[in-house]
Amino acid sequence: MGKKVLIIEDEESIRGFIKINFQRNNFLVFEAASGEEGLKKVQEERPDLIILDITLPGMDGFKTCELLRNDFPNLGIIMLTARGEDMDKIMGLEYGADDYMVKPFNPLELIARANSLLRRMNHSEEKNSEQLSSGCFIIDTVSMKVYKNQQLLDLTPKEYLILKTFMENEEKAFSRDDLLNLVWNYEYFGDSKIVDVNIRRLREKIESVPSKPEYIETVWGVGYRWRKR
Structure with a gap:
């Protein structure tokens, strides 16, 4: 079924x-x-x-x-x-x-x-756990769980995918269109507000001070970048 x-x-x-x-x-x-x-x-x-x-x-x-x-x-x-x-x-x-x-x-x-x-x-059924790490963050890509300082973060599927994309490409600047293609994975018939809203929500969950982000940096005129710490 x-x-x-x-x-x-x-x-x-x-x-x-x-x-x-x-x-x-x-x-x-x-x-x-x-x-x-x-x-x-x-x-x-x-x-x-x-x-x-x-x-x-x-x-x-x-x-x-x-x-x-x-x-x-x-x-x-x-x-x-x-x-x-x-x-x-x-x-x-x-x-x-x-x-x-x-x-x-x-x-x-x-x-x-x-x-x-x-x-x-998609929830992988692989037996062996695979992890991504960046500073105090760890992603278990099999269980799709994200930890900061060993504390589990409550992320939506899209927030998880955005963070995973960033952590797989540290210090790389992504435009909003790049993130639409990589995270939403289809020809998006809307505007980039969907990216900005998800980035703002993600910052609220992972940043100590969301208005002064340490991890997800805004690259003016381009989009966003994950800062390696």
Whole structure:
């Protein structure tokens, strides 16, 4: 059986449309019509991926995303936003979403983004642990766990991949487009805000003073660089 996806969308027609396309691509699909129902389904079914609408009855998508991210840090989350609502996109990323799609969307693009996210999140079944290290940071690339000073960090899948990319390329400057290609792993039909938001969240988790970063440096006019210490 394929990967599990949970669709949290209150409009039955849209939910059914998304469901059919995922089923055609060998996903095992679960549905929820509200954030509250979605949280319960995640506990019961343990999906690999969530498709989460922002506008939901009762608890909205932002709060649902926040709760999901807190309880399931390795869960992939793609949020569905209204056309032209840039603030929705930014807030979705701030609350922990890995990606977003703007309604109306091409279902083939949604499937492509879902597959790309799952590939990047893939949990290796290798028996021997492999590690990356840089200063006080250690990444176990099999368990996808990151430690700073031997303390486990609570990172989202995208934050993990950004940090891994940096640590594999110490002192190399990456443009935002470089990071989109390396981390998001597809032709991204949006803008670079998604990179900046994820970098800001990552800094908040790894830097002692996020406003004065010691590790993820801003390279003005270019992008970002991991500073070897």
